[in-house]
Amino acid sequence: MALLEIDNLRTQFFTSEGTVKAVDGVSYSVEEGETVAVVGESGCGKSVTAMSVLRLIPWPPGRIVGGEIRFAGSNLLELSEEEIRQIRGRDIAMIFQEPMTSLNPVLSIGLQLSETMIAHMGVSQGAARKRSIELLGMVGISEPERRLDQYPHHLSGGMRQRVMIAMALACEPKIIIADEPTTALDVTIQAQILELLKNLTRDLGVAMIIITHNLGVVARYADKVNVMYAGRIIEQGSALDIYHSPKHPYTLALLNSVPRMDQARAAKLDPVEGQPPDLSRLDRSCAFRPRCRFASEKCNGEFPALEEVEEGHFSACWNADNFESAPNG
Amino acid sequence: MYKYIIKRLLLMIPTLLGAAVLVFFLLRLVPGDVCEVRLAGTGLYADPEEVLLCQKNLGLDQPLMVQFWDFIWGYVVFDLGDSMWTGFPVTHEIGLRFELSLQVAIMATFVAIAIAIPLGIISAVKQDTWIDYLVRAFSIAGIAMPSFWLGILIILGLLISTQAVFGDPWMPPIDYVPIWEDPLRNLSQLIWPAVATGYRYSAVATRMTRSALLEVLREDYVRTARAKGLVEKVIINRHALKNSLLPVVTIIAIEFAFLMGGLVVTEQVFNLNGLGRLFVESVGNQDFAMTQQLVMLVVIIFVLTNIIVDIFYAWLDPRIRYS
Numbered sequence: 001m002a003l004l005e006i007d008n009l010r011t012q013f014f015t016s017e018g019t020v021k022a023v024d025g026v027s028y029s030v031e032e033g034e035t036v037a038v039v040g041e042s043g044c045g046k047s048v049t050a051m052s053v054l055r056l057i058p059w060p061p062g063r064i065v066g067g068e069i070r071f072a073g074s075n076l077l078e079l080s081e082e083e084i085r086q087i088r089g090r091d092i093a094m095i096f097q098e099p100m101t102s103l104n105p106v107l108s109i110g111l112q113l114s115e116t117m118i119a120h121m122g123v124s125q126g127a128a129r130k131r132s133i134e135l136l137g138m139v140g141i142s143e144p145e146r147r148l149d150q151y152p153h154h155l156s157g158g159m160r161q162r163v164m165i166a167m168a169l170a171c172e173p174k175i176i177i178a179d180e181p182t183t184a185l186d187v188t189i190q191a192q193i194l195e196l197l198k199n200l201t202r203d204l205g206v207a208m209i210i211i212t213h214n215l216g217v218v219a220r221y222a223d224k225v226n227v228m229y230a231g232r233i234i235e236q237g238s239a240l241d242i243y244h245s246p247k248h249p250y251t252l253a254l255l256n257s258v259p260r261m262d263q264a265r266a267a268k269l270d271p272v273e274g275q276p277p278d279l280s281r282l283d284r285s286c287a288f289r290p291r292c293r294f295a296s297e298k299c300n301g302e303f304p305a306l307e308e309v310e311e312g313h314f315s316a317c318w319n320a321d322n323f324e325s326a327p328n329g
Numbered sequence: 330m331y332k333y334i335i336k337r338l339l340l341m342i343p344t345l346l347g348a349a350v351l352v353f354f355l356l357r358l359v360p361g362d363v364c365e366v367r368l369a370g371t372g373l374y375a376d377p378e379e380v381l382l383c384q385k386n387l388g389l390d391q392p393l394m395v396q397f398w399d400f401i402w403g404y405v406v407f408d409l410g411d412s413m414w415t416g417f418p419v420t421h422e423i424g425l426r427f428e429l430s431l432q433v434a435i436m437a438t439f440v441a442i443a444i445a446i447p448l449g450i451i452s453a454v455k456q457d458t459w460i461d462y463l464v465r466a467f468s469i470a471g472i473a474m475p476s477f478w479l480g481i482l483i484i485l486g487l488l489i490s491t492q493a494v495f496g497d498p499w500m501p502p503i504d505y506v507p508i509w510e511d512p513l514r515n516l517s518q519l520i521w522p523a524v525a526t527g528y529r530y531s532a533v534a535t536r537m538t539r540s541a542l543l544e545v546l547r548e549d550y551v552r553t554a555r556a557k558g559l560v561e562k563v564i565i566n567r568h569a570l571k572n573s574l575l576p577v578v579t580i581i582a583i584e585f586a587f588l589m590g591g592l593v594v595t596e597q598v599f600n601l602n603g604l605g606r607l608f609v610e611s612v613g614n615q616d617f618a619m620t621q622q623l624v625m626l627v628v629i630i631f632v633l634t635n636i637i638v639d640i641f642y643a644w645l646d647p648r649i650r651y652s
Contacts, residue, residue, distance in 0.1 A: 056556055085558045085559075088558030093557075096549060101548065104550040105646070106572055106648075107567070107568070116557045119558060119559050153647075
């Protein structure tokens with residue numbers, strides 16, 4: 001059985017302009033120790049899916065309206081507030097996008113690190129402090145002991161993200177959800193942070209859900225990939241499958257829009273034309289249809305279901321078998 | 330930090346000097362003086378020679394610059410002069426009332442904090458529920474209701490309820506005794522004006538706490554705290570509250586400084602002989618010497634409270650460091 005199974009999750013935001021179906025029937029699973037990537041444009045529902053796992057969607061206006069999230073034998077959506085609180089940070093930890101604002105500016109690094117351990121493992125102040133020093137060392141922060149008494153504004157963005165990672169690892173969780181962990185950082189720091197995350201999760205055997213819009217990240221770090229568009233998963237498979245034989249025009253378009261090391265430098269970059277759809281005004285047909293180069297008559301009908309096109313490789317496209325899928329072909 | 334405090338204290342001197350110039354000349358822009366008020370105050374005829382003599386005795390016949398110089402020089406030699414109305418030293422007159430005003434202001438501040446912070450928190454946490462509406466109505470009422478009126482209600486309420494319960498009406502004592510002489514009597518007199526003004530004073534602070542906390546609760550680090558699985562109480566008290574207190578502290582401090590000299594009507598209602606009343610009387614009597622020193626006292630209190638607030642900021646927020 002998978003460690004975490006998200007099954008037909010539906011999260012909606014009730015705004016004055018109508019109901020926004022941010023996540024509309026998303027299912028994927030995470031096995032122990034594996035890294036799963038969720039890829040897509042801004043606003044496609046990838047972060048909302050992740051926040052839904054820990055039930056961190058603020059109400060109002062957001063609410064999980066359907067589905068199941070199974071973890072360790074229970075449905076997270078049916079737990080009491082107190083039960084889900086005990087899972088947050090202890091079994092499933094999160095790393096956020098904005099290291100500059102995700103740490104509390106008025107509390108010391110040491111306090112912010114140790115409070116998770118004190119809350120979940122009932123350790124003493126002293127033990128928590130000792131472990132904090134160890135954690136900071138693990139994430140590659142120099143002079144960890146001195147850092148404990150410093151405040152977030154003493155640290156650079158990359159250092160703060162390292163602190164966030166140390167915080168996530170504090171209670172030895174089974175899953176870490178990293179929501180665009182490097183988006184706000186310098187390019188040179190991005191690689192360091194990703195490398196660190198990958199190494200630590202591998203060494204500690206922690207599973208990771210990495211949410212990103214960067215396909216380079218996916219290729220390098222993920223075992224499995226979910227491509228999301230307009231609140232749904234439109235392609236699912238191993239990183240290798242997705243990269244070498246995408247079975248959805250959107251994935252193909254995404255791949256064609258980023259430079260690749262394994263292609264000639266002359267290869268033309270091809271941005272995905274058009275805008276992502278308004279999630280409060282979706283009809284029942286394929287949401288990518290207006291931007292799709294391969295759209296056919298059939299696409300005006302029902303939304304295509306996610307179906308297996310190759311072994312372990314799923315696509316939600318009526319033309320999955322029919323379009324020329326070699327990237328930059 | 331000590332250097333900073335000393336610097337701030339030294340910077341008080343130009344501020345005070347500016348205030349001294351303003352109050353001195355503004356007072357003298359008003360026609361008339363204490364001699365005219367005293368001798369012709371009721372509209373009767375006053376002998377011009379008598380007025381002149383009176384002005385001569387008080388030094389009001391001197392050129393303005395000489396009078397101003399005397400006023401400033403007073404600070405250097407620690408002689409703040411005598412009241413032009415009673416003839417007693419200004420320090421004596423202020424000393425009689427300062428303690429009472431300070432005590433009421435401090436007590437009102439405590440009442441205000443005790444009401445504002447918990448209510449503000451509850452109201453923000455339970456945003457848009459009936460509790461929130463109730464708290465907001467309560468604080469709007471505090472802003473809308475003049476504190477002297479609330480004071481009258483309190484006195485009436487005490488009279489009526491004690492009569493109903495004990496058969497004998499009870500009223501708070503009307504003569505002031507210092508707290509160290511008879512704490513019980515002192516408190517039973519001053520608690521009522523403190524509640525009346527503290528309630529009004531809490532209203533603004535409650536709303537400020539609520540809105541500041543609501544803003545902070547939307548911050549990313551509060552989401553982080555939730556994702557860490559902390560209990561709600563820790564999230565509010567440790568992560569949110571400290572970040573939202575800066576504007577609340579500012580409001581409370583400004584109000585405190587105001588209370589020291591501004592409780593005119595409330596003092597009247599509760600028959601308190603405080604600075605507010607002295608202020609109004611001195612202005613009415615055109616008692617320049619008294620009014621000047623009272624204004625300067627309020628200025629000093631304002632400036633000192635500001636310094637204390639700034640130091641408190643640094644304690645609340647480690648990003649604020651003074652050098």
